[in-house]
Amino acid sequence: MSIEKVIVLEDDAIVRANLENFLRRQKLDVVTAPTIAAARDALGRDSFDLIFMDMRLPDGDSIELLKELQTRPQRPLAVVMTGFGSVESAVECMKNGSFDYLIKPFSTEQIEVTLRKAQEFSQLVKVNHFLSQESDDDERELIGRSxxxxxxxxxxxxxxxxxxxxxxxxxxxxxxxxxxxxxxxxxxxxxxxxxxxxxxxxxxxxxxxxxxxxxxxxxxxxxxxxxxxxxxxxxxxxxxxxxxxxxxxxxxxxxxxxxxxxxxxxxxxxxxxxxxxxxxxxxxxxxxxxxxxxxxxxxxxxxxxxxxxxxPLRERREDIPELAGEFMRRFARKHGVHVKGFTEAALHTLRQHDWPGNVRELQNVIERAVILCGENGMLEPEHLGMAAPPENSGDGGDFLSGYNASGGLLTLAEMEKRHILAAMNHCGGNRTHAAKVLNMSIRTLRNKLHEINGTTPKSEDEAEVVEG
Ligand SMILES: Nc1ncnc2c1ncn2[C@@H]1O[C@H](COP(=O)(O)OP(=O)(O)OP(=O)(O)O)[C@@H](O)[C@H]1O
Ligand SMILES: [Mg+2]
The missing domain is CATH 3.40.50.300 (P-loop containing nucleotide triphosphate hydrolases)
Known part of the structure; x- marks a missing residue:
């Protein structure tokens, strides 16, 4: 349930008590306030999912409070309660961000409808917020006719x-x-x-x-x-x-x-x-x-x-040309590069490879090839960069030999670090694949990478909650 905690701002003791009792029967957690000051106080101490607010109160007009609430990142949905004569001010409240309004006197059915709408709306807000943080590429079709x-x-x-x-x-x-x-x-x-x-x-x-x-x-x-x-x-x-x-x-x-x-x-x-x-x-x-x-x-x-x-891709090699072609078009578009196609030799290389990283590896290879492609727009075997052995990366001599550039033995930790980085490189940066190659859990690899990079592991999206 998205709506759990509700505040009722109403100076009329009878209306307030009736609404409070009704909301409690709906298993909601209710706080009441007879004045704007009391409501402001409660809102400062606690977070609420929903506020029912009367418009004119002994200590002022609640539209001011409504405006104030709009500036908060975590705010309750607001339902304004108004007498029959003041529908215009209800409109004013809607303009200022209230979610709904009730015209007094209202029935319990009307409150129920408002509550249901608020529940649905609040669930939608949360889902949307979550989805907006997901990296969403729209290429979702499964390619392959094998x-x-x-x-x-x-x-x-x-x-x-x-x-x-x-x-x-x-x-x-x-x-x-x-x-x-x-x-x-x-x-x-x-x-x-x-x-x-x-x-x-x-x-x-x-x-x-x-x-x-x-x-x-x-x-x-x-x-x-x-x-x-x-x-x-x-x-x-x-x-x-x-x-x-x-x-x-x-x-x-x-x-x-x-x-x-x-x-x-x-x-x-x-x-x-x-x-x-x-x-x-x-x-x-x-x-x-x-x-x-x-x-x-x-x-x-x-x-x-x-x-x-x-x-695995190696068991359905007939899909390789179609996948490669589609990825080529996507990456050409993404990088604004003009690419015509693969040479016969390049296609042959793609078909022969075992693809331990499967479609993701193919995708990475094609992206790199598209970027490296020459003027004539043809993708050649050399653009695929697949024959290059992962060892001997250069600078200090033999990268994975166990010796540093001046011939001294490396520590085990340094050796492990190099090996992990080589594995990541080999797997095109894919941690899942690298973990598999290294025969360690993804979580362990993730922690080791954080150690290497000097970063701290944290939840993907700890700060994602938006209420109301
Ligand atoms: N049949 C396919 N058609 C088009 N794209 C594909 C296909 N299979 C995989 N891909 C692409 O390859 C990449 C890897 O796919 P996906 O993330 O679904 O793999 P996975 O099996 O979940 O891998 P992991 O176990 O590493 O999480 C994605 O970018 C996906 O879009
Ligand atoms: Mg996956």
Whole structure:
């Protein structure tokens, strides 16, 4: 629920009490204020999702308070209550940012309608805010006409229609996220939100609050309440990306949401019901993780209702020319470069390569080639930069030899750092792929990269909450 805390600013004691009682019956947390001063005081101390405001009060006109509220980043939705004679001032309030108005005397049905509208609106604001922070490229179509891609498309069409939980597995860069988005787009929930959580990118201590939200003061730094991704995804679809990376404690909590479709925020005790369709992805073999006791079997069964496998690019080489052609056009447009096509030799190189980083690697190679392409607009093998071995990067002699430029032995830490950077380079900057090559978890790699860069890990979007 998006509206939880409400303030009623009204000087008429009877109207105030009636409204308060009604709102409490709706399980809302209500504070009342008979004057603007009292309301201002309460608004300074606490955050509210909704304010009902009478217009003329003993200590002034509430339009001033309304204007003041508009300057706050986290403000309640405002509903103005006005007598029959002052509809013009209601219009004035709407111009100044109020969400709705009620003309006195009003019925409980009218309040209910207003509340419902406010709930929906506030949910939309939050979802939009979340989506506006997602980097959204609009190239979402799955490219490829190989039999395995056609099968995949058919499966997506069939499964999308249902509410079934889907587990998408495949190597890094094969297009799992694209498949998840296709499932969403073709589902009956396509009009509702698609909310993604990258389980590998969120630090372990924040993941629970990321999933389930938290109440104000739940832990140090929890300045306001925050809804989790499951609540944001209510009526829509949630993508749990790289699900293999979550800790046993969070696995247990996730199991509960999947089974009961209910949750409690961190530091809260109210049970919140959510209606979500769940899609998860993994590039690890989850069954193996279950055997190694790293992943709960019951959770695995809950997730693996419909397994969808995305094959590696080397097993569908016939898709390479079409993918390469499409990426070439996209990057030519993006970089404003004139490119005509690939030479036969370049196409041959692309077809021969094993693509350990799959479609993402191909995409990176083509982007670089488009940038390096010469005057004649033809992409040659040398533009693909694929034959160059990753070792011997130059400056201090043998980059990965274990010796520095003056012949002394490197420390283990320095050697590790060099090796990690070489792996990142080899994988075109793709951390998931590099982690796989290095046989370490993405989280460990992420932490090591932060160490190398001297940066601090933090949640992807800690500062994203907007209320009201
Ligand atoms: N069939 C395809 N058609 C067009 N683009 C594709 C296709 N498959 C993958 N891509 C592109 O390749 C990139 C990687 O795809 P995506 O992020 O879906 O892979 P992933 O399997 O989720 O990888 P990871 O495990 O590393 O998260 C994206 O930019 C995506 O748009
Ligand atoms: Mg992915």
């Amino acid at each position: 039999p395995s891609m056609e099968n995949l498309r058919q499966l997506i069409r069939k499964v999308a229609r249902t509410q079934a939980t889907v587990l998408i597995h495949g190597e890094s860069g094969t297009g799992k996220e694209l498949v998840a988005r296709a499932l969403y787009r073709e589902s009956p929930r396509a009009e509702a939100a698609f909310i993604k959580v990258n389980c590998a990118a969120v630090p372990e201590n924040l993941i629970e609050s990321e999933f389930f939200g938290h109440e104000k003061g739940a832990f140090t730094g929890a300045m306001t309440k925050r809804e989790g991704r499951f609540e944001l995804a209510h009526t829509g679809t949630i993508l749990l990306d790289e699900i293999s990376e979550i800790s046993p404690a969070v696995q247990a909590k996730l199991l509960r949401v999947l089974q009961e479709r209910e949750l409690e925020r961190v530091g809260g005790n109210r049970t919140i019901k959510v209606d979500v369709r769940v899609i998860a992805t993994t590039n690890r073999d989850l069954q193996q993780s279950v055997e190694k006791k790293e992943f709960r079997q019951d959770l695995y069964f809950r997730l693996n209702v419909v397994p969808v496998h995305v094959p």
